[in-house]
Amino acid sequence: MNTIYYLIQNMLPVAISLLLVALGGMFSETGGIVNIALEGIMLFGAYFAALFVYFVQDSGLNPQTILLLGMLVAAIAGLAYSLLLAFAAINMKADQVITGTSLNMMIPAAILLFSKMFFFSDGITTRINFYIRKVPILGDIPIIGNMFFQRTYLTVVIGFLILIIASLVFYKTKFGLRLRACGEHPHAADSVGINVQKMRYAGTMISGVLGGIGGFFYSVGIMDGNVNGHTGVAGFGFLALAVMIFGQWRPGRILFGALFFAFLRTLAYSVSLIPFLYNLGINQTYYRMMPYLATMIVLAFTSKKSRAPKAEGIPYDKSSR
Amino acid sequence: MQDKNGLYKKRNLDFKSITKSAGFTSLSSALMAIFLGLVFGFFVMLFASPPNALAGLQYIIFGGFNRIGNVFYFATPILMTGLSVGFAFKMGLFNIGASGQYTMGLFFALFAGFMWDLPPGLHWIVSILAGMLGGMLWGIIPGLFKAFLNVNEVITSIMFNYIGMYLVDMMVQGSSIMYTADKTRTKYLPQSAQIPSLGIPNSNVNLGIIFAILIGIFLYIILEKTIFGYELKATGYNKHAAEYAGMKGKTNIILTMLIAGGLSGLGGAFFMLSPSGIAGSSMTYEPINIIAANGFTGIAVALLGNSHPIGTIFSAIFISHIQRGGTLASLVGYKPEIIDLVIAVIIYFSAFAMIMNTTLARIIESRLEAKANGSDDTVDNMVEDKKDSADDMKGAE
Numbered sequence: 128m129n130t131i132y133y134l135i136q137n138m139l140p141v142a143i144s145l146l147l148v149a150l151g152g153m154f155s156e157t158g159g160i161v162n163i164a165l166e167g168i169m170l171f172g173a174y175f176a177a178l179f180v181y182f183v184q185d186s187g188l189n190p191q192t193i194l195l196l197g198m199l200v201a202a203i204a205g206l207a208y209s210l211l212l213a214f215a216a217i218n219m220k221a222d223q224v225i226t227g228t229s230l231n232m233m234i235p236a237a238i239l240l241f242s243k244m245f246f247f248s249d250g251i252t253t254r255i256n257f258y259i260r261k262v263p264i265l266g267d268i269p270i271i272g273n274m275f276f277q278r279t280y281l282t283v284v285i286g287f288l289i290l291i292i293a294s295l296v297f298y299k300t301k302f303g304l305r306l307r308a309c310g311e312h313p314h315a316a317d318s319v320g321i322n323v324q325k326m327r328y329a330g331t332m333i334s335g336v337l338g339g340i341g342g343f344f345y346s347v348g349i350m351d352g353n354v355n356g357h358t359g360v361a362g363f364g365f366l367a368l369a370v371m372i373f374g375q376w377r378p379g380r381i382l383f384g385a386l387f388f389a390f391l392r393t394l395a396y397s398v399s400l401i402p403f404l405y406n407l408g409i410n411q412t413y414y415r416m417m418p419y420l421a422t423m424i425v426l427a428f429t430s431k432k433s434r435a436p437k438a439e440g441i442p443y444d445k446s447s448r
Numbered sequence: 449m450q451d452k453n454g455l456y457k458k459r460n461l462d463f464k465s466i467t468k469s470a471g472f473t474s475l476s477s478a479l480m481a482i483f484l485g486l487v488f489g490f491f492v493m494l495f496a497s498p499p500n501a502l503a504g505l506q507y508i509i510f511g512g513f514n515r516i517g518n519v520f521y522f523a524t525p526i527l528m529t530g531l532s533v534g535f536a537f538k539m540g541l542f543n544i545g546a547s548g549q550y551t552m553g554l555f556f557a558l559f560a561g562f563m564w565d566l567p568p569g570l571h572w573i574v575s576i577l578a579g580m581l582g583g584m585l586w587g588i589i590p591g592l593f594k595a596f597l598n599v600n601e602v603i604t605s606i607m608f609n610y611i612g613m614y615l616v617d618m619m620v621q622g623s624s625i626m627y628t629a630d631k632t633r634t635k636y637l638p639q640s641a642q643i644p645s646l647g648i649p650n651s652n653v654n655l656g657i658i659f660a661i662l663i664g665i666f667l668y669i670i671l672e673k674t675i676f677g678y679e680l681k682a683t684g685y686n687k688h689a690a691e692y693a694g695m696k697g698k699t700n701i702i703l704t705m706l707i708a709g710g711l712s713g714l715g716g717a718f719f720m721l722s723p724s725g726i727a728g729s730s731m732t733y734e735p736i737n738i739i740a741a742n743g744f745t746g747i748a749v750a751l752l753g754n755s756h757p758i759g760t761i762f763s764a765i766f767i768s769h770i771q772r773g774g775t776l777a778s779l780v781g782y783k784p785e786i787i788d789l790v791i792a793v794i795i796y797f798s799a800f801a802m803i804m805n806t807t808l809a810r811i812i813e814s815r816l817e818a819k820a821n822g823s824d825d826t827v828d829n830m831v832e833d834k835k836d837s838a839d840d841m842k843g844a845e
Contacts, residue, residue, distance in 0.1 A: 163602065211796070221800035224542050224602060225751065229795035232744055236788030237492075243783045244496055356785075357738060365606045372603070412618035419607040423593070430599045 130401055134393055136278045140348025142389035143286030144341050148367035149374065149381045150293045151337030155209075157297075157376055158330025159310040159323075161440040163227030164212050165338050166364025167234045170354070171208040172201035172339025173346040174238055177251045177354040184255040191281050194257050194347065198285070198340055205339020206332050208234075213331040217324055220442035231364070239356035250355025257281065257347050282344040289337070294378040306330050310436030313443045323443045341367070362419075369422040375434045384425075391418045474754035477801035478763070481752065484801075485794035489786055493777075500780040507780065508787070511773030517651025519768045521722070524656045525550070527764035528715025529746025531664055532587075534755035536708040538671060539700065540684040545590055545605025546712040547743025548612035549583040553713025554720045554733060554740075555616040556582025558634060561641030561721060562626050571640040572721055576659075579717020580710045586612055587709010588702060595698040601705070609739050617735035633732040642723040642730050652731075656718035661761055663714070668757040680704060715742065741788070748791045751798045767791060 148165050155162035162168075176197040183193055212230055215221040242250050261267075262276040275283070297303040308316040309326040317323050345363055346354045370388055374381030395414035398404045404414075489508065493501040512519045529546040536543035543549075557579035566574055590604040620627050626634050643654045671677035683690040683700055691697045719742065722731045749767055753759030774787030797804075 215796065215800055219800035219803055221803070225799040226796060228544060228744075228747060229792050229799065232795065233789060233792035236785045236792060240492070240783050240785040240789060241496070243785070362606070362610055365603070369603060369607070410618060412614050416611050416614045419610045422607050423604065426599045426603065427593065427597045430597055433598065
């Protein structure tokens with residue numbers, strides 16, 4: 128039982144990070160912009176938030192307050208970075224995949240450059256502890272308390288809140304409907320007076336916000352406050368894209384996908400704690416490959432009847448009707 | 449008035465026939481992207497440490513000339529990955545998996561170099577071919593996924609970059625013949641498996657660069673002079689039209705990815721099998737779970753060369769040149785990562801440099817016309833220009 132608690136406790140921060148970024152990807156792609164740059168956006172948000180935490184960690188503020196403020200910083204940074212993608216893809220009608228790739232390459236290099244010059248290391252490590260050993264009252268509930276309210280982070284609760292808000296925006300507002308129209312059939316949307324460019328900007332910016340927050344949560348929940356240019360976010364931006372495709376661009380299924388991938392990853396990194404798997408004597412590297420392999424297997428089965436937004440990746444051109 | 453107008457139109461035509469040729473546009477947009485990338489790099493340096501920024505920029509731009517041998521040496525692998533990415537681009541596929549194919553090629557070459565005992569003249573050739581095979585193996589996977597399962601090649605490639613990297617690092621670390629644990633690096637390859645050096649003093653440049661350039665020229669011939677190349681480009685321009693015309697889309701996708709993978713694999717082999725400056729030693733590989741950067745640099749190389757094999761040769765040499773300059777910039781306190789940043793910015797701008805150029809050209813031309821013609825017929829020309837630029841936009845897409 129303790130092993131199961133351990134797995135769930137460790138899985139949730141991973142899942143939340145994936146969930147937020149995948150939701151970001153969903154908003155961007157349903158608007159019609161393929162966002163390969165999520166990896167870079169995550170790292171950008173995480174780095175700025177880490178910088179912020181680094182400078183306020185000795186100020187005596189409550190760690191959870193710092194976490195919330197850091198989240199805000201990450202969101203703003205991610206938003207700013209996503210504008211680069213939006214500008215290239217929407218105004219300049221550039222190839223979205225190439226632009227995204229360049230944005231992914233830019234950030235690790237920039238982080239290494241600045242960290243080496245100003246911190247004399249590959250990145251930033253913050254000393255503050257955001258870890259919550261046990262939530263008062265809720266943590267005492269048997270089983271559920273063990274699973275969700277012990278040895279956890281505030282990020283988990285925030286993540287679920289964001290999921291609810293995102294689903295409401297996506298399904299229940301005029302904005303969500305219009306955004307989806309712009310990804311499916313921008314010309315039709317345009318003909319009824321929706322400003323396709325603005326909607327696509329909005330979608331990309333939301334993905335920037337969620338990507339930045341997701342990146343910060345990654346550094347908090349998985350890297351213990353370290354952000355560096357070498358490992359970056361270890362392909363989480365891409366995994367999130369896979370989660371998004373797995374979830375068929377729908378919030379509920381994305382949550383399911385995020386939990387699934389997070390479980391695989393957590394399992395891979397805790398093989399030595401699970402006697403059964405450890406005794407099998409399989410090289411641990413195989414377990415590390417598992418999330419990526421699982422992605423491929425899942426995609427192989429889901430891509431045939433993909434419900435991808437029809438106009439994603441295609442620059443909107445009024446005259447090409 | 450009549451005369452003047454006719455004269456003007458003729459001159460206008462001549463000017464356009466130069467500026468509108470495909471080669472000129474791609475060259476000028478590449479130069480534009482490079483210029484903007486360097487300007488950006490300069491500003492970053494200015495921000496990081498103002499007094500040395502100018503010296504740093506000088507090192508980046510001119511530093512490579514002092515180490516011309518090494519410029520060619522480091523150009524070899526990125527030329528191969530660049531050709532790989534560019535070749536797939538021609539077909540409309542984005543081979544972001546060059547890194548994984550490169551790593552796989554590197555491992556296969558390493559394996560053949562260590563494990564097989566072959567006569568000296570043959571060993572390195574077989575090792576190179578083994579590298580190509582490794583790359584092909586990793587290249588065909590995204591092709592198969594794309595052709596039969598409709599999975600986007602970008603996602604497949606990225607996933608297999610990680611899988612390949614983990615796999616190779618595990619296998620390298622698991623072999624005591626290839627790997628020395630206390631140095632955390634591979635051992636030196638036997639002499640017979642190393643590509644013969646060109647013997648230029650103070651540099652590691654070897655036959656690999658010659659092969660790479662020849663392969664580039666060979667690819668050019670394939671693309672321009674064979675039916676396969678024609679089909680490939682046709683599919684890249686318009687997939688549906690190509691299929692309607694009876695071209696086998698699926699086979700071509702798989703074949704393209706196979707070749708692209710082989711090219712990246714060769715890049716890995718050329719990198720791995722190089723002799724290094726000190727006699728008896730060779731290049732080593734450090735398995736530290738990081739995706740090979742040379743694959744991503746290949747994307748920059750291909751974009752800058754407009755996916756044209758010959759253009760790619762020049763852009764690989766150029767990128768290698770500023771990379772060498774970048775390492776020299778550490779003499780004035782900048783880290784070599786500045787170049788990765790500059791390269792990323794170059795890619796960013798080259799993704800829309802073509803459109804930027806036509807916009808710029810339109811502004812300049814209409815200014816020129818306004819000056820040359822007075823105000824009478826400017827409107828006329830403006831209309832004409834708009835039509836032209838609309839054509840351009842279509843061309844750029």
